[in-house]
Amino acid sequence: MKNLSNKPFHGYAGMIPDLPLFESLCIADLLNPQSVENFANIFWPHGNSDFCNLVKSYSNPLVELDAMVKRMILEKLGLQNYIDEFLDHKYFLFRFTRYKALSTISGAENSNPAGLNGHTDGTIMTIISQNQVNGLQINKNNEWIDVNISPNSYAVLAGDSFKAWTNGRLHSPIHRVKTTGESDRLSIQLFSLPKPGHFTEAPKELVDEEHPLLFKPFETLELFEYLTSHAGDSAPGETLKSYCGV
Ligand SMILES: O=C(O)CCC(=O)C(=O)O
Numbered sequence: 001m002k003n004l005s006n007k008p009f010h011g012y013a014g015m016i017p018d019l020p021l022f023e024s025l026c027i028a029d030l031l032n033p034q035s036v037e038n039f040a041n042i043f044w045p046h047g048n049s050d051f052c053n054l055v056k057s058y059s060n061p062l063v064e065l066d067a068m069v070k071r072m073i074l075e076k077l078g079l080q081n082y083i084d085e086f087l088d089h090k091y092f093l094f095r096f097t098r099y100k101a102l103s104t105i106s107g108a109e110n111s112n113p114a115g116l117n118g119h120t121d122g123t124i125m126t127i128i129s130q131n132q133v134n135g136l137q138i139n140k141n142n143e144w145i146d147v148n149i150s151p152n153s154y155a156v157l158a159g160d161s162f163k164a165w166t167n168g169r170l171h172s173p174i175h176r177v178k179t180t181g182e183s184d185r186l187s188i189q190l191f192s193l194p195k196p197g198h199f200t201e202a203p204k205e206l207v208d209e210e211h212p213l214l215f216k217p218f219e220t221l222e223l224f225e226y227l228t229s230h231a232g233d234s235a236p237g238e239t240l241k242s243y244c245g246v
C-alpha cells in the first residue's frame with residue numbers, strides 16, 4: 001500500500017522534474033477516524049500508535065484554530081447566520097512536506113530551483129507550520145515578501161474557495177517556496193476544503209449592484225482537477241477566474 005489517491009492533492013506528490021527539492025505526503029480526510037491509522041499503516045504495517053497520537057494531538061489544535069479564524073472572518077463580514085453551516089464543512093487534508101537542502105541535489109546550487117512555484121491554494125484556508133528553515137514567500141504588488149514563521153507560530157492563508165465564497169472580499173495570496181539553505185525545510189499544511197460534493201456559492205448578502213457575483217458555483221475537488229490539468233495555462237492568481245469567473 002502506498003500514499004496514493006486518484007483525487008488531486010490527496011496523496012504523495014514529488015519526483016517532479018521541475019521541482020527537484022519538493023516531496024510531500026498527505027493524510028486525506030484527516031477527521032475520518034480511520035485516516036490517520038491507514039496512513040501510519042503504510043509505513044508501519046503493524047501500526048504506530050505513538051505516531052497516530054502525535055498527529056492527532058498536533059492537528060486538533062490546528063483544526064480549532066481553523067474554526068476560530070473562520071468564525072472571526074464571518075463575524076467581521078456580518079455573516080453570523082452562516083457560521084454554523086460554514087464550520088460544518090469539515091474536510092481536511094494534512095500534508096507533510098519536505099524541501100530538500102540545495103546541497104543534496106547535484107547542480108541545484110547553480111540553477112537554484114524553486115521549492116514550489118507561485119500559486120494560490122484552491123482551499124478555503126491553509127495553515128502552515130514549519131521547522132526552523134524559512135522559505136515561504138507571499139507575492140504583494142509583484143514583490144516577493146519573505147514569511148518567516150517561528151517554529152511555534154503558523155501562517156494562515158485564505159484560499160480560492162474562501163475568496164469565491166466571500167465574493168472577492170478575501171484575497172487569496174499568490175505564494176511560493178524558495179529555500180536557500182544547507183538544511184531541509186520541513187513544513188506541515190492543514191488544508192481546509194468544503195466537503196466533497198458541496199458547491200461553493202457566495203451568500204446573497206455579499207452580492208449586490210456594487211458587488212456583482214464574481215464566480216459561478218463550483219465544487220472544490222473539480223477546481224483541484226482543473227488546477228492539476230491546466231497548471232501553467234493561466235498566470236498564478238488567475239486560475240479561479242479562468243475556471244469559474246463570471
Ligand atoms: O511549505 C509551505 O510553506 C507552503 C506549501 C504550499 O504552499 C502548498 O503546499 O500549497
Ligand SMILES: [Fe+2]
Nearest residue numbers: 119120121175
Ligand atoms: Fe500553497
